Amino acid sequence: MNWILDESHLPDLARGAALLGTGGGGDPYIGRLLVQEAIREHGPITVLDPDGLDDDLFIVPTAMMGAPTVMVEKVPRGSEPVVALRRLEKHLGRTAGATMPIECGGLNSMIPLLVAARTGLPVVDADGMGRAFPELQMETFSVYGVHGSPMVVASDREETVLIETGADDVRMERLSRAVTIQFGGAALIAEYPMSGADAKRTAVPRTLSLALGAGRTIREAREAHADPVQALQEFFATTIYRHLRVLFRGKVSDVERRTTGGFARGSTLMTGPDGGTLVLQFQNEHLIARRDGEVVCVVPDLICVLDDSTGEPITTEGLRYGQRVVVVGISTPDLMRTPAALATFGPAAFGLDLAFTPVEELSAVPVG
Numbered sequence: 001m002n003w004i005l006d007e008s009h010l011p012d013l014a015r016g017a018a019l020l021g022t023g024g025g026g027d028p029y030i031g032r033l034l035v036q037e038a039i040r041e042h043g044p045i046t047v048l049d050p051d052g053l054d055d056d057l058f059i060v061p062t063a064m065m066g067a068p069t070v071m072v073e074k075v076p077r078g079s080e081p082v083v084a085l086r087r088l089e090k091h092l093g094r095t096a097g098a099t100m101p102i103e104c105g106g107l108n109s110m111i112p113l114l115v116a117a118r119t120g121l122p123v124v125d126a127d128g129m130g131r132a133f134p135e136l137q138m139e140t141f142s143v144y145g146v147h148g149s150p151m152v153v154a155s156d157r158e159e160t161v162l163i164e165t166g167a168d169d170v171r172m173e174r175l176s177r178a179v180t181i182q183f184g185g186a187a188l189i190a191e192y193p194m195s196g197a198d199a200k201r202t203a204v205p206r207t208l209s210l211a212l213g214a215g216r217t218i219r220e221a222r223e224a225h226a227d228p229v230q231a232l233q234e235f236f237a238t239t240i241y242r243h244l245r246v247l248f249r250g251k252v253s254d255v256e257r258r259t260t261g262g263f264a265r266g267s268t269l270m271t272g273p274d275g276g277t278l279v280l281q282f283q284n285e286h287l288i289a290r291r292d293g294e295v296v297c298v299v300p301d302l303i304c305v306l307d308d309s310t311g312e313p314i315t316t317e318g319l320r321y322g323q324r325v326v327v328v329g330i331s332t333p334d335l336m337r338t339p340a341a342l343a344t345f346g347p348a349a350f351g352l353d354l355a356f357t358p359v360e361e362l363s364a365v366p367v368g
Helices: 007-020 028-042 080-092 111-119 169-182 196-202 207-223 228-236 339-345
Strands: 003-005 045-048 062-066 151-154 160-163 186-190 244-260 263-271 277-283 285-291 294-298 302-307 324-330
Touching (some): 007 028, 007 207, 045 111, 062 080, 062 111, 062 169, 080 111, 080 151, 151 169, 160 169, 169 186, 228 324, 244 277, 285 302
Antiparallel strands (some): 003 045, 062 186, 151 160, 151 186, 244 263, 263 277, 277 285, 302 324
């Protein structure tokens, strides 16, 4: 069912997007403010249910790319993603009938809403990652036969670069990353143009609704003085994500973080009250969690860090020494666990020398 998104939805949506961003995807608070301003100026946004899309609807996803550490300081003007969209429309000789997220986490759940509010386009309630990933080829779109180029990269000066790499989405990622670095480490993009039929076949469905529901769950649990993590476990059990496991509780003891090659890379050490440790490794997003040296969650399953008292998600750039946290793992939907999907965004795609094992098997004990 289609629905209308207005300003009142944004706090819960941003909170849920931060959770699904698995530490990355950009700061959703920045995106929330941009969308809030656009809705106040242009009115609410129509959100399209993927099952009801016309097969010939022309969809152009929009997003921001770059290192999250850069995005905190290099805030978009707000016009850049529309510039990217219009340049791609001009190149293709077609007008978009809708936009859509490429990922449902962090800032990139918000950029298509900004475009939708500014242009009057509807936004599709689906995305191509079911979370956030650091590279553009890491999309269910690409896994199932929709390719990213031609794409357009736009700067804060509204300069544009058109990139065409045919079916080579890895090459598209490399070239657009180089352009983004030249644009100051962050840019806005329009890519993966597709039909409604393509979206129904390749996208992870209803992830905007998922983010909204997750954010609402955290808020309502906190208001009821209940455990947000337990509430999230019950919420995800009703979705295609199904499983949530607590991986660790403790405090942040050390964060090593650097911005290199267009990504925020590093690791976080956490220490528990019993002396146990958890180490998280990230490339924009959390990739792997090792508890006392043993793997307890790995991509593409989600690794999320929450404030232990409020349940608020903490991004990788927001991690600080001394924070009291709870780390959870969330299973991905089945279409993200196929052999083709794992070849694109499983452990080996990040140079991790281990096979994927689902979080519900690695951490068999549910929330406790």
